[in-house]
Amino acid sequence: RKEVEQDPGPFNVPEGATVAFNCTYSNSASQSFFWYRQDCRKEPKLLMSVYSSGNEDGRFTAQLNRASQYISLLIRDSKLSDSATYLCVVNNRAGGFKTIFGAGTRLFVKA
């Protein structure tokens, strides 16, 4: 089993739709979590951190469920410019510090 798993998609949604991605992680000792966005052939860029209490940034909401070991990203009112790959990132300290990137979920938002 991979340490961090994401549905690769692609998710094809119309503009204005709400879409949600989940990411599961296997190490219960994981300590910090992020969502990154990656455009085609570009570098990953931080979208938002994920806090235990959940957090929101405009149209984006991230949540953490430690009991079930997953994080989620909700995008409301999708824009064409949201089309990208979304990477889930998990940090843990077991056996030394380790950052693990998920393989990403592709999103296409269509007019």
Added chain:
Amino acid sequence: DADVTQTPRNRITKTGKRIMLECSQTKGHDRMYWYRQDPGLGLQLIYYSFDVKDINKGEISDGYSVSRQAQAKFSLSLESAIPNQTALYFCATSAGGGYEQYFGPGTRLTVT
């Protein structure tokens, strides 16, 4: 100017050649990382460095070596390039463990 820069941005080389990819950062971070990305796969950590005197192997270090010349510079070498090292290579920095990482623009390497 970009906080994390990589050179070259694109490189085509032949099997058996030695090649060096360079990374520089102006963020003042101690931690630097090298990743490779293959289509459909997540980022795989090659090497990381917590400071100038600390170098650590990542999950796929075989065939690669690194040098941390200064806090701001971290280079990756392929001693004898092979075709399955064709990939997109990213350098990244962070302020510490558990903090977000900042990525350079990437180097697209093709080994023929």
